[in-house]
Every structure is written in C-alpha cells, then in structure tokens.
Amino acid sequence: MNINLIKNIMLNIIIVITIASCGGGDEESSSTPVIETPPTPVTISTSDLVSKPDFDLISSTDLEVTLPTSPSGSVNYFINICTDFTVGTSSFENSSVDINYGSCKLRTMLNTKEQAFSLSLSTAESMVVAQIWPIEAGARPITRYWNIAESGNNWKIAL
Numbered sequence: 001m002n003i004n005l006i007k008n009i010m011l012n013i014i015i016v017i018t019i020a021s022c023g024g025g026d027e028e029s030s031s032t033p034v035i036e037t038p039p040t041p042v043t044i045s046t047s048d049l050v051s052k053p054d055f056d057l058i059s060s061t062d063l064e065v066t067l068p069t070s071p072s073g074s075v076n077y078f079i080n081i082c083t084d085f086t087v088g089t090s091s092f093e094n095s096s097v098d099i100n101y102g103s104c105k106l107r108t109m110l111n112t113k114e115q116a117f118s119l120s121l122s123t124a125e126s127m128v129v130a131q132i133w134p135i136e137a138g139a140r141p142i143t144r145y146w147n148i149a150e151s152g153n154n155w156k157i158a159l
Contacts, residue, residue, distance in 0.1 A: 070110040077110040083125040
C-alpha cells in the first residue's frame with residue numbers, strides 16, 4: 001500500500017473520531033451540574049493581631065498653632081481652623097474655598113496678644129485651612145493653608 005494513502009486514511013479516521021466525540025448539540029446533557037461552593041472566609045480574632053513593639057498605636061498628631069495679634073484695634077477678627085475643605089482653583093492663595101464648618105478644630109477671636117493652641121489631628125488630616133474674618137460690612141475672609149508635609153507640626157499664622 002501507498003504510504004500517502006495510509007496517511008490519508010489515518011487522518012480521515014482521526015477527523016471522524018474527533019467529530020463524533022463532540023456529540024450532537026441537540027441532545028440534553030445527562031451529566032450532573034457542578035455546584036461550586038464559595039471559599040470559607042478566614043476568621044481573624046483580635047488575639048491573632050500582632051504589632052511591632054515600637055508601634056505606638058497612636059493615629060493622631062498635635063498641631064501647635066500660634067495666632068497673630070489683631071491687626072486693628074477698631075475691627076474684631078474671628079478665625080476658623082478646619083480640616084474638611086475643597087479649593088476651587090489651582091492657585092491656593094487666590095482661590096475660592098468651600099469649607100465644611102462642622103470640621104473646625106478651632107473657632108476664636110484674635111486679640112491684642114498672640115495666642116497659642118494645640119490641635120489634635122488624625123493622621124488623615126494632613127492639611128487644614130484657616131479663615132480669618134474681619135467683622136465689618138463687606139469684608140472678605142483672609143485664607144491661609146497648612147500642610148504637615150511642608151510645615152511640620154508648628155504653624156505660625158501670619159496676616
């Protein structure tokens with residue numbers, strides 16, 4: 001027999017077996033469906049939690065704020081220092097700012113002497129805004145910003 005004829009016969013047999021093994025698509029499958037069970041969640045109890053001995057478990061920082069003296073003896077100035085705010089434009093000093101006044105850490109009046117305060121901030125509060133309001137008709141607030149990465153834990157507010 002010719003070798004090419006044998007190769008063609010073998011190839012045709014393999015093709016027929018392959019087609020026949022796929023089955024007809026119209027018959028219902030009698031196999032049982034596989035039901036996958038979700039993985040069991042790992043339960044961790046507080047006794048499983050371990051921290052390094054040098055970790056102090058404190059998630060806050062203290063900001064030491066020094067307020068300026070009132071620039072005017074005839075106009076009172078009120079100051080808010082808040083942690084939740086949105087700056088309106090890209091230039092910090094000349095932009096509008098929306099402040100959540102419920103997030104204010106300090107609300108007080110400026111007086112004739114510098115005042116010092118210690119504000120406790122969470123580690124998520126890395127920036128704060130101060131708005132100094134002259135209490136007079138038509139006055140606009142003076143806005144100052146503090147960032148822990150740039151200024152550290154001390155902030156001396158200047159007007």
